[in-house]
Amino acid sequence: MDAIVIGGGLMGSAATFFLARRGLRVVLLERGRVGTGATVASFGNIRRSGRYLPQLPLAHHSRALWGQAQHLLGRDVEFRATGHVRLIFGDKGLADMRRFRQAAQPWGLELEEMDAADLHRRFPGLGPTAIGASFSPDDGSGNPRLISPAFAEAAVRLGAKVVEGAEVLGITPTDAGFRVETTRGSFAAAQVLNAAGAWGGRIAERFGEVVPIRAHGPQMGVTEPLPHRILPVVGVWAESGHGGYLRQVERGNIVFGGGVTRTEVDLDSGHAHYDFARLPAQLASLLPILPALAGVSVIRTWSGCEGYVADELPVMGPSATTPGLFHAFGFCGHGFQLGPGVGDVMAEMMATGRHLVPLGDFRIDRFAQAA
The missing domain is CATH 3.50.50.60 (FAD/NAD(P)-binding domain)
Structure with a gap:
């Protein structure tokens, strides 16, 4: 070989x-x-x-390469260039976003800045208390x-x-x-x-x-299907009290993560688990992003062994x-x-x-x- x-x-x-x-x-x-x-x-x-x-x-x-994946691999891996929205809930988040946006331009990344009115017109139901957002139209998600x-x-x-x-x-x-x-x-x-x-x-x-390097387990979950209304992936320019991220798959389920700390993982077993005690805080962190999640059932949670340097x-x-x-x-x-x-x-x-x-x-x- x-x-x-x-x-x-x-x-x-x-x-x-x-x-x-x-x-x-x-x-x-x-x-x-x-x-x-x-x-x-x-x-x-x-x-x-x-x-x-x-x-x-x-x-x-x-x-x-993600854009070429179906051609390269001969199958649909569900790459969708739906765009990526990162919500801003306060002055610190706004300053962080603008600082990154300016610094990233020489590196070839153009982010669109949206104010609250533009955000709520283009993406109704997302972040009703957000003061703005960034939007990267060519990003998205895969399976x-x-x-x-x-x-x-x-x-x-x-x-x-x-x-x-x-x-x-x-x-x-x-x-x-x-x-x-x-x-x-x-x-x-x-x-x-x-x-x-x-x-x-x-x-x-x-x-x-x-x-x-240490091993940690992300805290991930998915809800029951909801009417499909969210096209982009949604995250946050994080500030205290706001966090998490989510996306809606084509069948309507909301996949979510973040908003809480990760679990420790023993590398000898490699077994990572979702800590159900963290679920209420995680869902609470998502409500400012998508209030429609209130009262929705979570149908599955999971984790995995990730390496953090x-x-x-x-x-x-x-x-x-x-x-x-x-x-x-x-x-x-x-x-x-x-x-x-x-x-x-x-x-x-x-x-x-x-x-x-x-x-x-x-x-x-x-x-x-x-x-």
């Missing part, structure tokens, strides 16, 4: 596809089932507003349950191999690259991509690269200690939009050594330099 990808979430499955598309022989190793970790727990948000500014080139590249399997299946059609239930037991450098021992056997390749999500830090540590930035790029080893993990709950771009960028780097976008701020050796 030319490459082994460890981790079958969105980053790993996309990298597998783009490696195979470039003609490399690649095997994807997933400890469980493809797409059942942090990816499936995602809200499905495809947004660029509010991002760390040097991350925007990657976000732009990824947004372009977290579809995207990773779609990338993996498309990769297999290109000749890649996908092995599920393959927990990594050991990784050994060899003269020809690496040998990876798993519960499903031994695999060898010239290069390895560590896309193991919250477990990525454990793999990096095997090679003397320590990353301060101490400086809230991901790890992306080559290992600083081991030639042929690459990392793409720790996306701090903000990786869904970035996933296709991360896969393409890492595949290009592994295949040619080229960088499609700047990644300097995401180097793994930033932690060693700070020590």
Whole structure:
């Protein structure tokens, strides 16, 4: 094999596809089932507003790939460019939005500012006490349950191999690259991509690269169907007492998250849970965004194991200690939009050594330099 990808979430499955598309022989190793970790727990948000500014080139590249996803993968992954609205409820939120809007323009992101009258005319029922909002018309959402399997299946059609239930037991450098021992056997390749999500830090540590990363579980839920009235994804320029985010799927259900703290997750089990004691506070945080949620039934809640790096930035790029080893993990709950771009960028780097976008701020050796 030319490459082994460890981790079958969105980053790993996309990298597998783009490696195979470039003609490399690649095997994807997933400890469980493809797409059942942090990816499936995602809200499905495809947004660029509010991002760390040097991350925007990657976000732009990824947004372009989301637009091509159905053509690339041969199936509808429910990407919808419905737009992304972020409500403003006070002076601090307004100042934060305007500061970001101005700073993001040189990075190629244009946000529209709406005042209260414009917001309530264009999106009636949203944020009745909001004083304004930002609007990013080309962003939107995708289906977290579809995207990773779609990338993996498309990769297999290109000749890649996908092995599920393959927990990594050991990784050994060899003269020809690496040998990876798993519960499903031994695999060898010239290069390895560590896309193991919250477990990525454990793999990096095997090679003397320590990353301060912790696992947390987002608090997600979905309501009974309501009359369809909300087209864009909706979030908030957060201030005290306001938070959360939501979107309405085509069948009418409201998918929601945020507004409360995340749970701690034990990496040994990898089991993340929704804390039902937090549901009343979470729903209360959503009512200023969408008062129509009052009295609506929540029909399902869920969580997942996400990796959060101490400086809230991901790890992306080559290992600083081991030639042929690459990392793409720790996306701090903000990786869904970035996933296709991360896969393409890492595949290009592994295949040619080229960088499609700047990644300097995401180097793994930033932690060693700070020590």
